[in-house]
Amino acid sequence: MASSTSNTVYDIFQSMDSGAPSSSTAAAARAWLEQHSQSLGLFANGKFVCPVGRRTHAVTDSKGGTVCSLVCAEDEDISSCASSAAAGFKAWGELSGHRRAKVLLRLASTLQRYTQCVSELCDLCQSPCPPSALVRLAQYYAGWAQLRDTLMPEWTPRGVIAVVVSEDCSFYSIWIKVFPALAMGNAVIVVPGAKLAPPALLLAQLFMEAGLPAGALSVVTGDGSVGAKVAQNNQISYLTYSGSQQDGEVFSKQTAGWGLPLSVCLSVSAMCPFIIFESADLDSAVDAVIEAAFKKNKDWQWVLFVQESVLDSVSARLKVRMAGLKCVSLPCESDRSRVDAAVQEAVQQGATLIQSSSPPASGALYPPTALCGLAPPSSAAVSPPPGPLLPILSFRSAAEGAALSNRTPHGQAASIWTEDLTLALETAKSLCVGSVWVNSHSVTDPSFPQCGRRDSGNCTDGGREGLYQYLRPSVSPSLTRSTPASLDYATFGTAASKFMVPEGFDPSSVPRSCFQYVGGKLCKADSGSSRTVQSPGGAVLAHCPDGGRKDVRNAVEAALKVQPGWMKKSPAARALSLYSLSDNLEKRKLDMATSIHAQTGISIEEAEKEVEISITRLSDWAARCDKQTGGMLLLPQTGSALSAPEALGVVGVVLPDTKPLLSLVSLLGAAVSVGNAVIMVPSEKHPLPALDFIQVLQASDIPAGLVSVITGGRNQLTHALANHSEIHAVWYWGSMEGCQFLQHTCCSPLKHLWLHCEEEKAKDGGKYWSHPSPSVQEEMWREAVVWKSVWIPTA
Known part of the structure; x- marks a missing residue:
C-alpha cells in the first residue's frame, strides 16, 4: 500500500506532474564502462x-x-x-x-x-x-x-x-x-x-x-x-x-x-509552427502542445499559432494544464539571462504571461512559460531563446495562419490541428516545411522522408529519397579532392572584365551584337558593357552583354513573380509548355547546329547530333512532368503518410564549356519541369548557342521571367548568384576556386549546392551530357526537388 506521503494517481493526474523517477542504477551501462576502465x-x-x-x-x-x-x-x-x-x-x-x-x-x-x-x-x-x-x-x-x-x-x-x-x-x-x-x-x-x-x-x-x-x-x-x-x-x-x-x-x-x-x-x-484551427479538438491540441513545448529534451523550438476565434479557449486550457508543472532545466545556466530578458520584453509589449509557477531566483531551472498575444515582429516570436518558452500568436484566416507560419527562417517541420482534413491538406501544401503532422507531432519512422527547408538544412533523411545522398551515378565522376586555395572571398568575382582587343579584325564582316534575356525581354547588360565572343580560330563572332549583380537581381525579381504560379500549374500543363519548347527547337535545329559549329569548332555533323539529342532531352523532361509524383508511404504504425516532391524555388545555373546547348536544355528542363524558375549563366567561352536559344524560348509558351539567360564573366556572375538571398540553389560547372567560394559563401543563407569541377567533366569530351543512362536524368531531377511528407493518424 502506498504511504500517506505518496501522491495518488488522482493527485498526479490533477497536477499533471510526472510520476516518480526510475530508481535504475544503470548497472548494465556502468558494467560496460568498467570493462573499459x-x-x-x-x-x-x-x-x-x-x-x-x-x-x-x-x-x-x-x-x-x-x-x-x-x-x-x-x-x-x-x-x-x-x-x-x-x-x-x-x-x-x-x-x-x-x-x-x-x-x-x-x-x-x-x-x-x-x-x-x-x-x-x-x-x-x-x-x-x-x-x-x-x-x-x-x-x-x-x-x-x-x-x-x-x-x-x-x-x-x-x-x-x-x-x-x-x-x-x-x-x-x-x-x-x-x-x-x-x-x-x-x-x-x-x-x-x-x-x-x-x-x-x-x-x-x-x-x-x-x-x-x-x-x-x-x-x-x-x-x-x-x-x-x-x-x-x-x-x-x-x-x-x-x-x-x-x-x-x-x-x-x-x-x-x-x-x-x-x-x-x-x-x-529550429522554430517550428504548431497551428491550432477553430475546428480542432482543443483539449487534445493543448495536451499535445504542452508535451511538445515543455519536455526537457526537445528537438525543436515550437511556436504556437491559434485561430483568433478560439484563442481565449486555448489560453484558458493552457492555464489549467500548466498549473503545477515542474521546472525544466535549461541547456546551461548562462541561458537564464536570455530567457528572463525575452519574457520581460514580451510582457512590456503587452503579452499575457502564463507560468506553471514563479521562476526560481537563480539557477538553470525555469518554469514552463507561455507568452500569449505576441505580435509577429516580437523578438520572442522571431528568435525565442532555448528553454521552456512557448510564444503564442493569433491569426484570423487559414491563409493568414500559413503566411505567419512561413515567416520563420526555418523549414523543418509543422504540426496542424483540425478535424477538417481538406483544410489540413491545403495548409500542409502551403507551408514551406519538410515534414507536417496532422493532429500529432514529432512522429518519426525511417520510411518517412524528413527534408530541411531554408535554414534547416539541405539534405533528406529517411525513405528511399534519403538514400541518394550516399550514392552517385556510375557514369558521373565524383568531385576531385583538393586543397583549399588561398582565396580572398571578399574580392572573388568582383574584378572588372578585361577589355579584349581582337587580332586580325576583318572590316568586311561586322560582328553582331547580342542581347541577354531577363524577365521575358531582350536587353543589354545593366552596366552597358559588352564582351567579345571569338571562334576557335580567333575571329570575332559577336559582342554579348557583360552581365553583373544588377542583372541577376532583375532576373530574380522577375522569377519570384512568376515561379509560384508556375509551380501551382498542373504537371500536365508544364509538360505541354516543355513539348512546345522542344517543337520550337526542332524548327530551328539547322540554325542552332550552325551556331554550335561556329562557336565551338566541332563538325557540323556533331553539332546536328547535339541538337537532336537536345530536342529529345526536352521531350524527356516534358514526359517526366507527371510521372514522378511521390506517393503513399507504408508505415508500421496506424495512420497514413504522403510524400511528394516540390520545387526548390529559384535556381541559378552556371553552365559548362562542353556541349553548350545540350547542357543548357538538360538542366533547364530538369529545373522547370518540377516548378522551379531558373537563371542560366552560359559558358563564358561559348555563349552563342545559349543566346541563340533565346529565340526558341520567345517562341514557346514558357511564362516570361521563368527562364533568364545572363552572359558575362563566370566568376562575377557566380558571386552575384551566391550572394542573393532569394536564390535557393546553385548548380555550378567551373573551377575548383569557384566551388570553394560557393561552399564558403552559400551557408548563410543556406543554399542547395550541386558542384562540379569543369576540368574533370571535360575529360570525357562531354559524354556525360549525352549518356543514355537513366541515372543521369534521375540525378538531375533529384537535385531539382525537395520532399514534403505529411503524416495523418487514423486512430
Whole structure:
C-alpha cells in the first residue's frame, strides 16, 4: 500500500506532474564502462584503440558526475582511422546486397539482446534514444541493402562517408545517417559530440559482433575541431553534418575547398509552427502542445499559432494544464539571462504571461512559460531563446495562419490541428516545411522522408529519397579532392572584365551584337558593357552583354513573380509548355547546329547530333512532368503518410564549356519541369548557342521571367548568384576556386549546392551530357526537388 506521503494517481493526474523517477542504477551501462576502465578511446579497424599521450575530456551525467573520459584524436589517429575505413569500404562494398542485409538484420537481433545496456548508457549520457527505434532502423535499411542492386543498378556508393554530429543533437540523428550509408555499401566514420560518443562506441562494438567487416564503421572522438580535421583527409568522399545553424555555418566554412560534397541538417533549435484551427479538438491540441513545448529534451523550438476565434479557449486550457508543472532545466545556466530578458520584453509589449509557477531566483531551472498575444515582429516570436518558452500568436484566416507560419527562417517541420482534413491538406501544401503532422507531432519512422527547408538544412533523411545522398551515378565522376586555395572571398568575382582587343579584325564582316534575356525581354547588360565572343580560330563572332549583380537581381525579381504560379500549374500543363519548347527547337535545329559549329569548332555533323539529342532531352523532361509524383508511404504504425516532391524555388545555373546547348536544355528542363524558375549563366567561352536559344524560348509558351539567360564573366556572375538571398540553389560547372567560394559563401543563407569541377567533366569530351543512362536524368531531377511528407493518424 502506498504511504500517506505518496501522491495518488488522482493527485498526479490533477497536477499533471510526472510520476516518480526510475530508481535504475544503470548497472548494465556502468558494467560496460568498467570493462573499459571508464576511459574510452577510438573505434577503428574493428576494435577499440586507446592511443597514449592524448588529451582527454570528461562526459558528465545530469547531476554533474563523471560518466567516463574520452580520448581527443590527433592527426595521426584520424589518418589511421581513414586508412582502415578505406580498406573496410572495399571489403564491405564487394559484398552482395543479400550479405549486407544479413549483417544489418543480425545487428537488429543483437540490439534487442543489449536493449538494457544501450538504453541505460544513452540515459547516463543525457542522449536518450529508445533502442526500439534503432532496431527499426536496422530492419528497414536491411531491406534497402537487399534491393539496392535491383532497384538502383546504375548507382554506386560514394566511398568513405564522414558523419559529424554535434552533442546538442539527438542520438537518433547519428544513425538515421549511418544505417542508409552502410546499406548502400559505403564505409562510415562517425564523429559524435561528447555526450553522444559513449553510446556510439557501444553501437560500433555491436556492429562488429553482428559481422560488419573491420573498418566499415569507425568512431572518432575529440573536441569541436575533429570534424574539420576528418574532412581534410583524402580518403573521405562525402561529408554530412548535423547540429545548430551557427555551428553548421562555421563547419561549412572550415571544410570549403577540400573537394567534398557536403550536406547539412541544421534542425537543432529550429522554430517550428504548431497551428491550432477553430475546428480542432482543443483539449487534445493543448495536451499535445504542452508535451511538445515543455519536455526537457526537445528537438525543436515550437511556436504556437491559434485561430483568433478560439484563442481565449486555448489560453484558458493552457492555464489549467500548466498549473503545477515542474521546472525544466535549461541547456546551461548562462541561458537564464536570455530567457528572463525575452519574457520581460514580451510582457512590456503587452503579452499575457502564463507560468506553471514563479521562476526560481537563480539557477538553470525555469518554469514552463507561455507568452500569449505576441505580435509577429516580437523578438520572442522571431528568435525565442532555448528553454521552456512557448510564444503564442493569433491569426484570423487559414491563409493568414500559413503566411505567419512561413515567416520563420526555418523549414523543418509543422504540426496542424483540425478535424477538417481538406483544410489540413491545403495548409500542409502551403507551408514551406519538410515534414507536417496532422493532429500529432514529432512522429518519426525511417520510411518517412524528413527534408530541411531554408535554414534547416539541405539534405533528406529517411525513405528511399534519403538514400541518394550516399550514392552517385556510375557514369558521373565524383568531385576531385583538393586543397583549399588561398582565396580572398571578399574580392572573388568582383574584378572588372578585361577589355579584349581582337587580332586580325576583318572590316568586311561586322560582328553582331547580342542581347541577354531577363524577365521575358531582350536587353543589354545593366552596366552597358559588352564582351567579345571569338571562334576557335580567333575571329570575332559577336559582342554579348557583360552581365553583373544588377542583372541577376532583375532576373530574380522577375522569377519570384512568376515561379509560384508556375509551380501551382498542373504537371500536365508544364509538360505541354516543355513539348512546345522542344517543337520550337526542332524548327530551328539547322540554325542552332550552325551556331554550335561556329562557336565551338566541332563538325557540323556533331553539332546536328547535339541538337537532336537536345530536342529529345526536352521531350524527356516534358514526359517526366507527371510521372514522378511521390506517393503513399507504408508505415508500421496506424495512420497514413504522403510524400511528394516540390520545387526548390529559384535556381541559378552556371553552365559548362562542353556541349553548350545540350547542357543548357538538360538542366533547364530538369529545373522547370518540377516548378522551379531558373537563371542560366552560359559558358563564358561559348555563349552563342545559349543566346541563340533565346529565340526558341520567345517562341514557346514558357511564362516570361521563368527562364533568364545572363552572359558575362563566370566568376562575377557566380558571386552575384551566391550572394542573393532569394536564390535557393546553385548548380555550378567551373573551377575548383569557384566551388570553394560557393561552399564558403552559400551557408548563410543556406543554399542547395550541386558542384562540379569543369576540368574533370571535360575529360570525357562531354559524354556525360549525352549518356543514355537513366541515372543521369534521375540525378538531375533529384537535385531539382525537395520532399514534403505529411503524416495523418487514423486512430
